[in-house]
Amino acid sequence: MSRSERKWDHIRYALANQQKSVFAFDDIKFIHQSLPNISTFDVRLDHSIGELYLSSPIFINAMTGGGGDRTYRINKELAQVARDTGLAMAVGSQMAAIKDKTEKYTFEVVRKENPSGIVIANLGSEAAADQAKEAVDMIEANALQIHLNVIQELTMPEGDRDFTRALKRIEAIVRAVEVPVIVKEVGFGMSRETVESLASIGVSLVDVGGFGGTNFAEIENKRRERELSFFADWGIPTPISIIEASSIADHSISIIGSGGFRGAIDVVKGIAIGAEAIGMAGFFLKTLVQKGIDTLREEIDRLHQEITLIMTALGATSIADIKRTPLIISGDTYHWLNQRGIDTKKFSQRSIK
Template sequence: MTRAERKLDHIKHALSTGQSRQTWLDDIRFVHQALPNSNWESVSLQTHLGELVFGSPFFINAMTGGGGAKTAELNSQLARISREMNIPMAVGSQMAALKNPEEISTYSTVRKENPKGVIFANLGSEATVDQAKRAVDMLEADAIQIHLNVIQELTMPEGDREFSGALSRIETLVNELNVPVIVKETGFGISRETAIKLQEINVAAIDVGGFGGTNFAAIENERRQRKLSYFNEWGIPTAAALIETTSVMSTTPVIASGGIQHALDIVKCLALGASAVGLAGVLLKKLVEDGEEATIQEIMRINEDLTMLMVSLGANSIEELQRSPLIISGELFHYLSLRGIDLHTYANRS
């Protein structure tokens, strides 16, 4: 199977396997504010990721590219949506284009469709400095995501089996590239131990990419004769990964992603300390099933719901939202308690 065929396979199986809703975000409940002292016009959805400014606190996270005309069209559509809604967009791994120049157009179309927008390049942790620079140049990218996908690679029939030296390679990229380096998990979560290591090498941001959304182990198992079923439930759910990571971050911004499905999920992630939230599977499904205009309308509804929720909490900004009290219960409470994280502070913020 060629790399391009594999990319198309990933899209097909991502749509068919869906999202598990095992993010543990349902274990979080806000404390109701009967006197919120806020109104619609006073709410700002603007957020910052380092020096990058987002008009809304969410963006289109990495999905595709490198699969010929089909992925080129998907990326073109996503880029037009990001331009129309003034939200950033990340492309899928560009290694396909570095290996086969015929695939470059499936990525570069993003910059053509959105010439002034915030665009993230994307490569795996095996990337060299030269490859990363070429990926950035391909898109005139504002930042680059370096994705971590050990479990996917292990489950992938033709995947990598060598992962040593990744942290050192990422540190070299941080030091050598002239754009921010964002490190992103691809659906299995970031632990606090990993987050500390990444902060120590001065990455620009960490995307926790938690368990509960598109499951790349399940996708790769669909492509295997002998299933590695033990990886299908592997990983740190998004809410747990987000709290683990933010609990040890002092200066490094954190991005939440992994099974985020609607505005309430986004607000919960922001309240837990995320600077921004990445959406992928839910937007891909909407785009494929209902089209470009319907996806734009869905994003508009998300923005309206975000504003509605922030008014209800008396939060006029993302910073104020991150002071909203919330209650953590269920499996999430049990997991985080065993990990030694004090959850009482979340319930008594003001």
């Protein structure tokens, strides 16, 4: 099977994939503020994350490209939505276009449709520094994602089996490119130890890509003759991964949350427990393909309106304020964090006043 055909397989299976019922977000409850003392007109959604200025706490996370005309059309329409709503947008892995130059147009369309927006390039951890530079130049990217997908590759029939020296390659890329590097998991979460390793080589942005969103183990299992069922429930739930990542001693690293965000309340919870921004992919893809570009624009506008309402209820006028709102962590999430030696009481004792 060609790389292009595999790319389209991933889209087809992602559209059919049912999001896992992961209730870790339900373990997080905000403490109600009866006197928030602000208006909805006071709320601002724009903020900076590292060197990137974002007009919204949500962005369109990596999905596709490199699969011919069908992936070209998806990226074109996503770029139009990003332009019209002011969202940043990441493309899917560009290795297909680096190895087959005829696929470059499926990625280049993103910058053509959104000439002034924040566009994020994407490669896997197998990439060399010169390939990273090529990916950034291909779409005049403002940042570069390096994705980690060990479980996907191990489940993929034709996937990689050697993950040695990945950290060294990422370090070389961080030193070689002139844009911020975001290291991203693809749906299995990052542990505190992983984030500490990345911080030690100069990575300043991580996307935890937690368990709960598009499940690439399930997608790859559908392409196998014999399923590796033990990988279907593998991973760290997104809220737990955000808290693990934000608990490291090096506070210079910024956390992005992605994986299974179901709506505005999950977005605000993700920020409250440590994320600087929230990436969404599967929900946006399904809305675009099944309901069209206009509906996707409306859904993003609705998300912004609902985030604003929730922030008003909390008394939070900015993204930074959300991180000071008190909340309670219970259930399996509390148990996991307690076992890992992470103190959850600090979340309940803080104050936005």
